[in-house]
Amino acid sequence: MDALTDEQRACLRLSLVALERELERVHEASADGAAPVELDQPIGRISRMDAIQQQRMLQANRAAMQRRLQLARAALRRFDEDEYGGCVACGEDVGFRRLEAQPEAPLCIACQSRSEQRG
Ligand SMILES: [Zn+2]
Secondary structure, three states: OOOOOHHHHHHHHHHHHHHHHHHHHHHHHOOHHHOOOOOOOOOOHHHHHHHHHHHHHHHHHHHHHHHHHHHHHHHHHHHHOOOOOEOOOOOOEOOHHHHHHOOOOOOOHHHHHHHHHHO
């Protein structure tokens, strides 16, 4: 896989900064909905279960968002350390096409599928 050109790096950095901002914004905006459901709220049993269900989904989404935000921030740090674009596990180039789709990706495709197999 080819190393990134300066132009590609500049483009990916912009995507990462935009991704970080967007995730921060959405994460913040969803904070209220993720607050614990008040058990003495005057809502029926069914709607309370609905509310708890919805809240669990929202919390799972927020957790996924939080993880992605951490990856994006770590990727920006690797930019500062001039290590961006290399796989953090094996050091091979992650490749522009993969980074274009997922600028926060810390692993090359081989290491990524290995880590998914491990679970
Ligand atoms: Zn790798």
